[in-house]
Amino acid sequence: MGSRRCAAYFKLNSIELLDTLRYSPYLTQDDEMVVGGPIPIFRILEELFNLQNEVNSTALVAAMAADGFANVLPSDWLCLSCLESFAKARYWIWWYNTKARGRVLGYRSKEDCWFGIDCPIQSKSLVHAVRFNHVCLDTFEDRQAAFSASSLDEDPELYADSGDTSNAQPSTSAVVATVNPNAIWMPILSSFLQRLRDKFFL
Structure with a gap:
């Protein structure tokens, strides 16, 4: 993506997009279910663009600063491809923040998985996917540093050879560098992107 503009052929101003979505007759179906009713797609996009002003976690702010969209504003021009890339980079943080604000129906607090969105288990x-929250940052390095500094005699490969992975956190040998495409939260993102394509771009 170039500075302030995408080089792709199809260009759409994101503010105009938000205005289009705001008055769309299709916003009453298939939206994310949260406390107080569904969130329309235009609202999700608006919140994605304003996410840097809403998130208080320094770790999440750092993740957004490194995702390639730190300088994107609602007034910037984005093609569908860049808009999808933007949503993929920010949607999990938006979902994490939405849950943290108590807006998700039936959500109860769970322990964060050590590897967060990158968890291979x-x-x-x-059982593991349901037991732990995976819409969070990877904290393995911090935990490993704390473990190394402690005087505990626990095996650092804890659960590595155990057949029971339901209650286990990933072993130290299970580090992955990129977002797991089979992550438990990916269907939520995929559904959002598909609705965006179907309703407004095709």
């Missing part, structure tokens, strides 16, 4: 064990 969540796509292999439904």
